[in-house]
Amino acid sequence: KFDGLAPDAEAHRTFMNVEPNTGMTLRLHSRVQLNTPVYNSQDLPVTGLYGPTVVTVLNNIATVPAFPILWIDEGADIDSDPEMVKKLKKQLVTPLNILNIGKWTAIGVGMAIFALGGAMTFIKTCGK
Numbered sequence: 001k002f003d004g005l006a007p008d009a010e011a012h013r014t015f016m017n018v019e020p021n022t023g024m025t026l027r028l029h030s031r032v033q034l035n036t037p038v039y040n041s042q043d044l045p046v047t048g049l050y051g052p053t054v055v056t057v058l059n060n061i062a063t064v065p066a067f068p069i070l071w072i073d074e075g076a077d078i079d080s081d082p083e084m085v086k087k088l089k090k091q092l093v094t095p096l097n098i099l100n101i102g103k104w105t106a107i108g109v110g111m112a113i114f115a116l117g118g119a120m121t122f123i124k125t126c127g128k
Contacts, residue, residue: 035066
C-alpha cells in the first residue's frame with residue numbers, strides 16, 4: 001500500500017456486462033496500469049564499465065517499488081451506439097414480446113379446450 005493513493009475497485013477494475021439471452025456485450029472496460037520501479041541513487045544497483053557509478057540526479061528521489069507511468073482505460077458502452085441499441089431490441093425485446101403474447105394465447109386456448117371438454121362431458125352425462 002502506498003501513501004496518498006486511494007484505489008477504488010469500482011473505478012479501477014476490468015469488467016464486462018453481457019446480456020444473458022443474446023450474449024451481446026452491453027458494457028466493457030479494460031483497465032491496465034503500467035508501472036516501473038524508481039530507485040534512489042543509494043538503492044540503485046548501478047555498475048559502470050570502470051567500477052561503481054553514482055547517479056547524482058537521483059539523490060533526492062525516494063525509492064518507489066511501482067511508479068505508475070501509463071494508465072489505459074479502453075471501454076465500450078452500448079448506449080453510445082444507437083445502431084447497437086436497435087439491434088439489441090430486435091434480438092431481445094421483440095422475441096420476448098412475441099413469447100409473452102404466445103404464452104397468454106396458449107393459456108386462453110387451453111382454458112377454452114378445458115371448458116369445452118367440461119361442457120361436453122356435462123352434456124353427455126346429463127343426456128343419458
